[in-house]
Amino acid sequence: MRKILVLGAGKSTSYLLDYFLEKSATEQLEITIGDLKPDYIPDQIKNHPLCKVVKLDIFNDAMRKEQVQKSTIVVSMLPAHLHLVVAKDCLQFNKHLITASYVSPELKKLSQEVKDKRLIFMNEIGLDPGIDHMSAMQVIDRIRNQGGKMLLFESFTGGLVAPESDTNLWNYKFTWNPRNVVLAGQGGAAKFIQEDTYKYIPYHRLFRRTEFFDIEDYGRFEGYANRDSLKYREAYGLQDALTLYRGTLRRVGFSKAWNLFVQLGMTDDGYEVENSQGMSYRDFTNLFLPYSPTDSVELKLRHYLKIDQDDIMWEKLLELDLFNAEKKIPLTKASPAQMLQYILEDSWSLDDDDKDMIVMYHKFGYELNGEKHQIDSNMVVTGENRTHTAMAKTVGLPVAMATLAILNRKITSPGVQIPLQSEVYEPILAELEQYGIKFKEFEVTYLGYNPETFFV
Numbered sequence: 001m002r003k004i005l006v007l008g009a010g011k012s013t014s015y016l017l018d019y020f021l022e023k024s025a026t027e028q029l030e031i032t033i034g035d036l037k038p039d040y041i042p043d044q045i046k047n048h049p050l051c052k053v054v055k056l057d058i059f060n061d062a063m064r065k066e067q068v069q070k071s072t073i074v075v076s077m078l079p080a081h082l083h084l085v086v087a088k089d090c091l092q093f094n095k096h097l098i099t100a101s102y103v104s105p106e107l108k109k110l111s112q113e114v115k116d117k118r119l120i121f122m123n124e125i126g127l128d129p130g131i132d133h134m135s136a137m138q139v140i141d142r143i144r145n146q147g148g149k150m151l152l153f154e155s156f157t158g159g160l161v162a163p164e165s166d167t168n169l170w171n172y173k174f175t176w177n178p179r180n181v182v183l184a185g186q187g188g189a190a191k192f193i194q195e196d197t198y199k200y201i202p203y204h205r206l207f208r209r210t211e212f213f214d215i216e217d218y219g220r221f222e223g224y225a226n227r228d229s230l231k232y233r234e235a236y237g238l239q240d241a242l243t244l245y246r247g248t249l250r251r252v253g254f255s256k257a258w259n260l261f262v263q264l265g266m267t268d269d270g271y272e273v274e275n276s277q278g279m280s281y282r283d284f285t286n287l288f289l290p291y292s293p294t295d296s297v298e299l300k301l302r303h304y305l306k307i308d309q310d311d312i313m314w315e316k317l318l319e320l321d322l323f324n325a326e327k328k329i330p331l332t333k334a335s336p337a338q339m340l341q342y343i344l345e346d347s348w349s350l351d352d353d354d355k356d357m358i359v360m361y362h363k364f365g366y367e368l369n370g371e372k373h374q375i376d377s378n379m380v381v382t383g384e385n386r387t388h389t390a391m392a393k394t395v396g397l398p399v400a401m402a403t404l405a406i407l408n409r410k411i412t413s414p415g416v417q418i419p420l421q422s423e424v425y426e427p428i429l430a431e432l433e434q435y436g437i438k439f440k441e442f443e444v445t446y447l448g449y450n451p452e453t454f455f456v
Helices: 010-022 060-072 080-093 109-116 131-144 178-182 255-264 283-288 297-305 311-318 336-348 390-407 424-435
Strands: 002-007 029-035 051-055 075-076 096-099 120-122 149-161 189-194 197-201 208-214 219-225 242-249 356-368 372-383 413-418 440-444
Touching: 002 010, 002 060, 002 390, 010 051, 010 390, 029 060, 060 080, 075 080, 075 390, 080 096, 096 189, 109 120, 109 390, 109 413, 120 390, 131 149, 131 356, 131 372, 131 390, 131 424, 149 219, 178 336, 189 219, 208 356, 219 255, 219 356, 242 255, 242 356, 255 297, 255 311, 283 297, 283 336, 297 311, 356 390, 372 390, 390 424
Parallel strands: 002 029, 002 075, 029 051, 075 096, 096 120, 120 413, 149 242
Antiparallel strands: 149 356, 189 197, 189 242, 208 219, 219 242, 356 372, 372 440
8 A cells, every 4th residue: 555644634635635535445545644633634534444643743753754754655734834844854764745835945955865866846736836837837838839939927816705605895705824814925025027127016015006807707806916926937937028927816905905904014923912912803903093082993093094984995994893892812922913813814714604716817928920919817616615615625636636646656757846847737737627627718819018907
C-alpha cells in the first residue's frame, strides 16, 4: 500500500480527503491524517477502513518526523509558514511534498537539494495559486504554439457567496481564512505593469482602484490588485508583455465600503489595543474617532468619513452592529485587525446550508499574423454547503490529483516547483472538468488597457 500523510484537516480538506478515500482501494492508498484537533474530523472519514487519524502537534519534532518517515508522500495543508519544517523532514526521509501555498524564499533555497534527491516538491497547486496558473499556462502555451505573441494577461479570483445565499448588503461572507481577508493588500504597494509602464498602488488607495467585469448569468464584479503581479512575469514567460495584472474579485461596492475600515485604521495588525478583552463593538469603533463631549459615535463616524445618513455605506456599517454597546470582544491583547475580524465573523460566517462561489476571470491579449486578438475566460464553481464548499473543492481537488499523479509517476520532473508544465496542467485540468471545474472562453475585440474600466 502507498501511504499518504495529510498534515492539517481544516476547511480546505473536505474534497481532498473524499477524493483520496474514494480512490483508496483501486489505487492502493492508505491515508493518515495528522491534526492537532482530530475530534473535528467527520466520523465518515475517521471510520474509513483505509484511513487513520492521529493527534499531531506539528511542533513535536519526534512525532512529526515519525509520521513523515512512515509515509510515501506528504500533503501539507498547514498554514504556509509551517511548510518549511515539513519540507526539511521530507528531504531528510526522501519523501515527495505537495502544498497549495506560495513558494517561500526559504523553500526555494532547498530546490537544488530536492533535485539532487530526485524529489518533487509541488507547490501552488490549489485554487489561487494553482488553477489560475494551470488554466493560464494552457491558453498561453496554445497561443505561442500557434505563433502568437502575448501582449496582455490579467487574472482575477474571488471567493464569494453564491447568489442564493447572498443575504447581506456587503454581498460577502467568509469562505476562507478570515484573517487573510482582513489583512489583504498589506505589506507593501501592489505592483504590476500596464501598457509597458510599471504601476504601484499604496495600501491606502488599493480599494479605490478597481476594475469591473461582467460574467454571463452572474452579473458584475470588481477587482483590486494583488500585492505583486510581477513575480510571475518570468515564470509565465511574459517578459515582453505590455500588461500583467493579477487581482482579487468582489461584488461591486465591496471595495469602496471596505476602504472605510482602512481609512479608520481598523485593519492595522501592528499593535495591541489596551483593554481589548471585553470591549464592546461600539467602544472599538470609537477608538478611531476624535473625542467629543457631545457628539455620538455614529455622528462622529459619519462626519469623519463624510458619509450621509442615507448613503448605502452607512447602511453597510449599521448592518455589522459596529455601534452595539452590548456585544463584547473576548480577545486579549488583540490588534485592531483581530478585533475587526471577530466582529465581521459575527456577521459573515456561512450558515450550515449556505453555498459559496468561486469566480476566476482571465484576459489574454495577443498578436497573431499582424492582428491583435483577445480571449476572455472565466470559471464559476458553486459549493454544496458550509463543509463542502467551492473553496474546498477548487483548493483540495488539484492538490489530491497532483498527489496521485506523482505517486503514479505521471509527474516526474524533480525540484521545488509550481504547476506550469503541460505534464502537470493538462491531465489535472482535464480531470477537474469531470468535477464541474471548467472554463468558458470567449473571443472578444482586443482592447488592451482600457482606462474606462477603472475607478480611481
